[in-house]
Amino acid sequence: MPDGGKKSGFVALLGRPNVGKSTLLNRLLGARIAIVTDKPQTTRDRIAGILTNEKGQIVFLDSPGIHRPKKALNVYMLKTAGRIAMESDIAVHLADDRSRQAGEEETLVRGIMENIPVPRILAINKSDRMKESEANANLKMMMDTGLYQNGYLISAKTGAGVDEFLSALFGMLPEGPAHYPEEDLTDLPMRFIAKEIVREKLFDALSEELPYSVAVVIEEYREDAEKGLTRIRAEICVERDSQKGMIIGKGGRMLKRIGTEARLELEKMTGERVYLDLFVKVEKDWTRNETILRRLGYD
Ligand SMILES: Nc1nc2c(ncn2[C@@H]2O[C@H](COP(=O)(O)OP(=O)(O)OP(=O)(O)O)[C@@H](O)[C@H]2O)c(=O)[nH]1
Ligand SMILES: [Mg+2]
Incomplete structure (x- = not known):
């Protein structure tokens, strides 16, 4: 067989x-x-x-x-x-x-x-x-x-x-060969999962329409095996200037909280120390613009 x-x-x-x-x-x-x-x-x-x-x-x-x-x-x-x-x-x-x-x-x-x-x-x-x-x-x-x-x-x-x-x-299901090595859990790169984790923390922290106006782009994902450290730089894109301030929060508190939560989760997942840098950027009306959507990874 x-x-x-x-x-x-x-x-x-x-x-x-x-x-x-x-x-x-x-x-x-x-x-x-x-x-x-x-x-x-x-x-x-x-x-x-x-x-x-x-x-x-x-x-x-x-x-x-x-x-x-x-x-x-x-x-x-x-x-x-x-x-x-x-x-x-x-x-x-x-x-x-x-x-x-x-x-x-x-x-x-x-x-x-x-x-x-x-x-x-x-x-x-x-x-x-x-x-x-x-x-x-x-x-x-x-x-x-x-x-x-x-x-x-x-x-x-x-x-x-x-x-x-x-x-x-x-x-x-029919009988057939496995498509992936048996130890694999997903075909997604860690870079993608990191983006999703930042997005999850944004969804949790924000209310009303704001979660639907954010996209996350990982600008840098660099593993330093010698130091047991992963450096991640992520850009949070919003649709309007007013949203930028809401995500940064008073004295930067909101962004800091989101960053800490995402970092702790990423450290748990990778088993390494993580440096996570978050930036907020306005991409005007990106959810309505196919060209920007593609650039943000929704292709
Ligand atoms: N009580 C209860 N809540 C659940 C169960 N499964 C999921 N939830 C909750 O339902 C909510 C939505 O769960 P998700 O897994 O994000 O749902 P989803 O179908 O993937 O949603 P989308 O990605 O938005 O399409 C979360 O608050 C979950 O904790 C369940 O079996 N029982
Ligand atoms: Mg889902």
Whole structure:
């Protein structure tokens, strides 16, 4: 038998913003690859997480939450989600306890799912904050659409139901060779992860529309192995002059706090000391401008 009967494939995690796709990715891998915040539209790119065990290898593709795009950045995010759907062997529609109220966005997700030429699976997340009867009723209602081969109730937060969900995915995938070395957790460079961590701390610290107006560009990422030190210089781009001041904060306090939080997290991840320099720069209306978007890495 080729590859000793090991399974292999790509599984897309698709759904509305904020349903817990990135939390689920991290839970499945047992590591923190994707950033998570309590705000919708956190993830902007394709985040591949590689899970290898005795059954084989699954590459999970975390995606930007599906929403109605208004600006060029949102169009980029929606296109990215669409592309991820098309490169998968199995598409998971992740929903949550609020999916019934989120009519319009759920309809958008369903529209994408309907056109995916691979098996579709439903997973309703956040079961930890649903009554069992309510969770089962939601699951039945969504399964009755006939769109999904199987449906699961899970909690990415507590891990409930996640093993069973994972076994089912392995059961559905074909046998084949692993795409990545078994020790790899992601195909993303540390430079990208550093950018995401700074962005996560910005999302956490800022409110209202401000998180949606920031992009982070890593200008320098230099490892000094001899000193056990990594030097990172990151530029935070905002859309307007007034936003620059809000991010720097009184006496520079806000920027300092964001920098400290990001640095501590990066030190934990790299196991090395990190020097993190943050700068704020105005890129006027960058979220609406395709040329600047590309320059900022949303290409
Ligand atoms: N109670 C509960 N909260 C959860 C669970 N999974 C995720 N969350 C929370 O839901 C919020 C959104 O989680 P994310 O993982 O960032 O959601 P996402 O689907 O990746 O969101 P976008 O990247 O914006 O599309 C965070 O506050 C999580 O802590 C869960 O199983 N139970
Ligand atoms: Mg996410």
